[in-house]
Amino acid sequence: MDAKRGIEVIRADDFVEYFLFPSLDQLNGDNTAEKLENFRQNVNDSVQQFTVDYIWHKEPFQLVIRTPETARLFNECKIQDDLPPHLYGLTFYGENIQDEWYIVEIINHLTKIYPHVIGRIFDADGEFLLIEAADVLPGWANPDTCAQRVFMHNGRIIIVQNETTECETNAVLPVSVGLKRIREDVNLYESDAIMKCIEQRFVGTKKSTLLHRACIYLPISAALLLKQNPQLISYAVRAFCNRDEIDMKLCRAMKHFPPETRVFTQVTFTKCLYALLTYHNYKPSHRTGWNLPNEKSNTFTAHNLGMKIACGLEICASKVQNEQNDVENSKEWQIFTGQLKQNGYFGDAIEGSQEYTKRLDTAKQYFRILSQNHSTYIDAVAREIHEHLKDMSTLNEQFNDDILFDYDASLNDSEDWMNISQEDFDNMMTERYGIKKTLRCNTDETENDSSDLGMNLNTFLTQKSEFDGVDFRPLLKEESTGPTASSITQNTGNIDFNPDAFQAHLKDMLDFVIPEDNWDSHSDSMSDFDEENIERNIDITNPNTAATLSAYMEQMDRELAATTIGSSFKTNANASNMEDDEDFDDIESFEPVDIDVNAMKNLAESYKAQFGNHGPTSSLLSSLGVRLNTDKSSSTNDKP
Structure with a gap:
C-alpha cells in the first residue's frame, strides 16, 4: 500500500475503518492510557444504548486504544503520520451495507455527545461519505483535493480545505494536520446539503x-x-x-x-x-x-x-x-x-x-x-x-x-x-436519483416532449468534458470558501487567471472559429444555418484540408442521393418561419427536417430495442434526468 495513503488499512472491499480522536485535556485519568481506557468504556456504554435491538450482520461496532507505540502493530502499512492517541475500530460488514452506514451514524452520534471528539471513517472506496454526496459537492471537491480531509465533528461533516499558501493543491494532507485545523477552525468547509445526503442513509428510528x-x-x-x-x-x-x-x-x-x-x-x-x-x-x-x-x-x-x-x-x-x-x-x-x-x-x-x-x-x-x-x-x-x-x-x-x-x-x-416489480424498481430509482421528467412516446404530446428532449440533448452536447467526464450540474458561481489553483481569494494582490477564458480570447484573436452545430438547437432552426460562416472557416484552414473536406461532402451527397434515407426523417410541413427558408426556394415542396422529433424517434426505438435492460439510451437519458415512457399498446408504426 502506498505510504501516502496514511492511516488507511483496508483488507477487503467490505471493511470499514473508523477513528475517534479525543482531546486528552477533556478526559479523566492520571496518564494517557488510563484516560483513553476510561473514555473507551464511556463510549462503549453510549454505543450499547444507541444500538439496542440492532442485529449486526457480521461484526459489531468495536473500539480499541491506539497510541504511537501500538501503531507499530500495523506492519502492513508504513504510516508516515504521527497520529495522536485515539480509539480505533475496524468492522467487517459482509453482505449488509446497512451496517456500514449505521457505523457512520454511530460516529456522528458520538461526536455530538462528546464535542471534543473528532471522528474519521473510510472504506475500500476511500472517502465514501463524499461519494454519497457527490451531487451537492462544490466544484473544487474531487478525490484528489479531498483525500484524507473528511472528518466528523459536532455531528457535522467537515472538509479541511487547502490553504492559499500551500504549493501543492492536491497534496495528501496528514491527518494530524487536519485535526489541528479543525480544532483551530481554519479553512473548513461544511454544507447542510452534504449532511442531508448522509442523514438520508441513517437508520435512526427506521431500525x-x-x-x-x-x-x-x-x-x-x-x-x-x-x-x-x-x-x-x-x-x-x-x-x-x-x-x-x-x-x-x-x-x-x-x-x-x-x-x-x-x-x-x-x-x-x-x-x-x-x-x-x-x-x-x-x-x-x-x-x-x-x-x-x-x-x-x-x-x-x-x-x-x-x-x-x-x-x-x-x-x-x-x-x-x-x-x-x-x-x-x-x-x-x-x-x-x-x-x-x-x-x-x-x-x-x-x-x-x-x-x-x-x-x-x-x-x-x-x-x-x-x-x-x-x-x-x-x-x-x-x-x-x-x-x-x-x-x-x-x-x-x-x-x-x-x-x-x-x-x-x-x-x-x-x-x-x-418481491419487487419493475414499477417498484423504477420508483426506487426515481426516489434515489431524482428523475426530473418522464417523456411520452406514441402520444399526441410527443411534439412538446421532443422539443424538451432536444433542448436537453443540446445542453448535454455543449457541456465541457474533463478527464472525469461531463459535469451535468448547472454552472454555479464560484464559492469563495473553495479556493482552487486558478482562483485566489480577493484582496490578496494576486492575479485571478482563468485558463478557459484566456483560451477563448486567444482563439477569437486568431479568428480560428470552429463551426458549432447550435443551428439545430430547435426543430425549426434549420433555417438558421449560415452557409457563409462554414465556407469562411473552410477557407481560413489549410487549403489541403479544405479541399479534402469538400471532396468528402460531395462524395457523401452522391452516396446518400441514391438511398431512401432522406424519406426516413420526419419533416415539419407546418414550419411557421417559411420566410427564413429562402435558400431552399429552388427545391419543390421543401419541408425542413424536424431534428427534435427525429431524435425522439430514434431514442425511442433504441430504448425499445433494449427490452427493459440497461443500454446506451437509458444511460444517456438517466444522466439528463429523463425517463422514456413507451406505450406498449401502440405499434411501431405509430407516431413517435
Whole structure:
C-alpha cells in the first residue's frame, strides 16, 4: 500500500475503518492510557444504548486504544503520520451495507455527545461519505483535493480545505494536520446539503423496518439460545450459507440441537439475513430426523427455516472443537509475532520480561480484532453456545413464555418486500436519483416532449468534458470558501487567471472559429444555418484540408442521393418561419427536417430495442434526468 495513503488499512472491499480522536485535556485519568481506557468504556456504554435491538450482520461496532507505540502493530502499512492517541475500530460488514452506514451514524452520534471528539471513517472506496454526496459537492471537491480531509465533528461533516499558501493543491494532507485545523477552525468547509445526503442513509428510528419476524420450528435448545442472545441468528445464518463438506457432516449428526425436540417460536432476522436463508436450498438427510412437511403446507416454511437455523448453530457450536482456543497455537499468530519481531516492535525487551509480556498482551488484543479472517469471533460464539447449553434449565425458566407448541401464522411478517416489480424498481430509482421528467412516446404530446428532449440533448452536447467526464450540474458561481489553483481569494494582490477564458480570447484573436452545430438547437432552426460562416472557416484552414473536406461532402451527397434515407426523417410541413427558408426556394415542396422529433424517434426505438435492460439510451437519458415512457399498446408504426 502506498505510504501516502496514511492511516488507511483496508483488507477487503467490505471493511470499514473508523477513528475517534479525543482531546486528552477533556478526559479523566492520571496518564494517557488510563484516560483513553476510561473514555473507551464511556463510549462503549453510549454505543450499547444507541444500538439496542440492532442485529449486526457480521461484526459489531468495536473500539480499541491506539497510541504511537501500538501503531507499530500495523506492519502492513508504513504510516508516515504521527497520529495522536485515539480509539480505533475496524468492522467487517459482509453482505449488509446497512451496517456500514449505521457505523457512520454511530460516529456522528458520538461526536455530538462528546464535542471534543473528532471522528474519521473510510472504506475500500476511500472517502465514501463524499461519494454519497457527490451531487451537492462544490466544484473544487474531487478525490484528489479531498483525500484524507473528511472528518466528523459536532455531528457535522467537515472538509479541511487547502490553504492559499500551500504549493501543492492536491497534496495528501496528514491527518494530524487536519485535526489541528479543525480544532483551530481554519479553512473548513461544511454544507447542510452534504449532511442531508448522509442523514438520508441513517437508520435512526427506521431500525424496525430493517427487521423481519417469522414463526419458526426449532429445537428447543436453539430457540432458547436465540431468545437469550438474538445476535446469534446472524452467526447461524452465515455459518449455514457458507457451509462446506466438513460442515455438512456435522449437520448429519446434530449432536447439540437434535430435531426431535423442536418447538415453535418467533425469531427476529434482519431482512438481509432472512433473504439469504430463504434462498439457500438444502435437503437434509431423513436419517437425521428432519421430517419436513409437503412444500404446499402452510407450515413448510417454518420447518424449513428452522432446520437451516439449527444446522447453522450446530456448525457454530462445533467450531470450538475444530479451532484452537489458545491464540499462541494458531499458525496466523506465529506469523504475526514473527513480523512484529522483524519490525522491532519488542525493541530491546528480553523475552519473558515484564516489558516484553506487556507488549505481547497488547499484540494479542490487536490480533484478535485485526486478524484477517477474524476467526476469534467464531470461537467466542462457540464458547457462548456451549456455556448456555450447560445451563438450559435456567434459560427454560427465563424464556418459557416465548415457547409455542402450535404454529401461529400471525407472528409472520409480510414477505412482500422480497418481491419487487419493475414499477417498484423504477420508483426506487426515481426516489434515489431524482428523475426530473418522464417523456411520452406514441402520444399526441410527443411534439412538446421532443422539443424538451432536444433542448436537453443540446445542453448535454455543449457541456465541457474533463478527464472525469461531463459535469451535468448547472454552472454555479464560484464559492469563495473553495479556493482552487486558478482562483485566489480577493484582496490578496494576486492575479485571478482563468485558463478557459484566456483560451477563448486567444482563439477569437486568431479568428480560428470552429463551426458549432447550435443551428439545430430547435426543430425549426434549420433555417438558421449560415452557409457563409462554414465556407469562411473552410477557407481560413489549410487549403489541403479544405479541399479534402469538400471532396468528402460531395462524395457523401452522391452516396446518400441514391438511398431512401432522406424519406426516413420526419419533416415539419407546418414550419411557421417559411420566410427564413429562402435558400431552399429552388427545391419543390421543401419541408425542413424536424431534428427534435427525429431524435425522439430514434431514442425511442433504441430504448425499445433494449427490452427493459440497461443500454446506451437509458444511460444517456438517466444522466439528463429523463425517463422514456413507451406505450406498449401502440405499434411501431405509430407516431413517435
